[in-house]
Amino acid sequence: QVQLQESGPGLVKPSQTLSLTCTVSGGSIGSDSPFWSWIRQHPGKGLEWIGYIYYSGITYYNPSLKSRLTISVDTSRNQFSLNLSSVTAADTAVYYCARGDNSGYYFGYWGEGTLVTVSS
């Protein structure tokens, strides 16, 4: 059974960079499971797709975040990461990592999510 686990600071100061890592177990980041994604949910709100990374390192970003966003992958560690720069209170959210299935067109496995609060 594939499992995903997010890790990283729960509190980030405004203007700093939010960094999270997703560790995958029970499966491998590779050609059989190539699409991996970050999704966030603002408190009490709906879901927002952040971006995708293909196992080769190709990325697809939500245009609204693209200028501040970097998603990277480390297949040797079975991890992928999110860096979001110049954060504000509007970036406070629960951040989920997920596996994209069927060529990435739906999210079949999700991490439990981690709350990141942006505050001084």
Add this chain to the structure above:
Amino acid sequence: QSALTQPASVSGSPGQSITISCTGTSSDIGGYKYVSWYQQKPGKAPRVMIYEVSNRPSGVSNRFSGSKSGNTASLTISGLQAEDEADYYCSSYTSFSTFYVFGSGTTVTVL
């Protein structure tokens, strides 16, 4: 691009059937078969219930079914049970640069 439009809430009695609608455009729901539905219970991660309009992943009850007509997708829950109380989100691939868009979410209440 705006989120897909869902009713804020839907309710039903145990045993009844309910349907949640999800309205988009020809650039997302109407143009592709890549519509999926997610169930989210409080404090938990979303769980996929339907993918590619009408397919159920292994382990999902056959009480859940999906369909699409034009720019609107629908999720039907038949034989409603207390455990079905949750928020439900639709999503779709979109030809806009956002690539992937979610619905606004619907809270299902079992009376």
